[in-house]
Amino acid sequence: MRLLxxxxxxxxxxxxxxxxxxxxxxxxxxxxxxxxxxxxSKLSIAVGPVSVPAAVDQSQIVVSTGANQxxxxxxxxxxxxxxxxxxxxxxxxxxxxxxTPRVTLYPQPLNADMDYRxxxxxxxxxxxxxxxxxxxxxxTVRRMKDGKTDTGRTSAREPAADGGYEALAxxxxxxxxRLSQDIADAVRVLERAAP
Numbered sequence: 001m002r003l004l005x006x007x008x009x010x011x012x013x014x015x016x017x018x019x020x021x022x023x024x025x026x027x028x029x030x031x032x033x034x035x036x037x038x039x040x041s042k043l044s045i046a047v048g049p050v051s052v053p054a055a056v057d058q059s060q061i062v063v064s065t066g067a068n069q070x071x072x073x074x075x076x077x078x079x080x081x082x083x084x085x086x087x088x089x090x091x092x093x094x095x096x097x098x099x100t101p102r103v104t105l106y107p108q109p110l111n112a113d114m115d116y117r118x119x120x121x122x123x124x125x126x127x128x129x130x131x132x133x134x135x136x137x138x139x140t141v142r143r144m145k146d147g148k149t150d151t152g153r154t155s156a157r158e159p160a161a162d163g164g165y166e167a168l169a170x171x172x173x174x175x176x177x178r179l180s181q182d183i184a185d186a187v188r189v190l191e192r193a194a195p
Contacts, residue, residue, distance in 0.1 A: 011016045012018065021036075027079040028061065028169040032092030034177045037184075038097040043115045045187065047094065048106025050087040050120040057082060061165060064128045076165045086122065086176060093180030094118075098187060116187055120179070130163035133171035137179055141186040150186040154179045 059081075060072040065082045074179060089105045124136035138190075140151045156175035160167040 016089070023075050024075075025075050025077055027077050027088060028165055028170060029079045030085050030089045030176055031173045032089050032096065032177070034093035034096045035174055038095040039098045042102065043098060043100045043187065043191065044102040044104075044113065045091075045094055045116045045118060046104050046106050046108075046114050046174070047091040047099070047118045047120075048087050050083040050122065052083045052086070052122045052125055054123045056183070057136060063108065063168075064126050066153050069134070073165075082125070085121075086120070089176045090118070090120065090180045090183065093177055094184055094187075097180060097184040098157070114144050116190070117144060118183055118187075120183075127168045129165075129168065130159070133158050133160050133168050133175055135172065135175035135179060139183055139184060139186075141190060143190050146195070148190060148193075150190055152182055152186055154182045156162065 024070065035047055055070065058072060059077045060074060061076045061078060062070050065071050080088075087105050093103055095101060095103045118139060118141050120137050122137045124134060126132075126134040128134075135154070135156045138151065138153050140149055142149045156169035156178040158174045160171035169195045
């Protein structure tokens with residue numbers, strides 16, 4: 001009986017250890033990849049706030065698995081809150097596109113001499129493994145000196161055909177670059193129309 005107990009205890013411990021172990025989590029972030037503009041400017045821009053749908057406001061990457069179904073991947077996660085990640089990438093893209101280093105993130109203190117403020121409401125942020133990344137956002141660019149605004153909508157669908165999470169993050173980065181380009185175009189229009 002003692003021999004059986006002595007053999008059973010290590011087996012139970014090994015089984016529990018194997019059951020409790022899991023794959024290590026992998027963390028992803030969006031990257032700025034907008035094409036740099038050819039001109040330099042001294043415009044100052046504040047980006048934020050950025051809001052995202054509650055369904056994707058998670059540390060886990062939320063993947064669409066059907067028309068009305070999603071799954072939360074416990075082992076593939078965003079490295080930072082999604083709205084912060086998007087705000088940072090849009091700001092970095094605007095630095096490149098508009099040729100200005102004076103782009104800050106909300107809610108950092110706004111200088112009185114801030115030229116523009118950008119607010120973004122993401123209405124859809126969809127990830128489908130092996131298919132695409134989709135981003136639908138409504139944004140507003142406000143010229144601070146007179147309150148003049150331009151509001152627009154960006155809908156971007158980017159392929160993510162290889163089936164991995166790296167491809168999804170890269171596709172969402174490309175979608176964020178399209179969003180950034182639309183915002184930069186609105187800033188330019190407002191700047192040309194400034195009194």
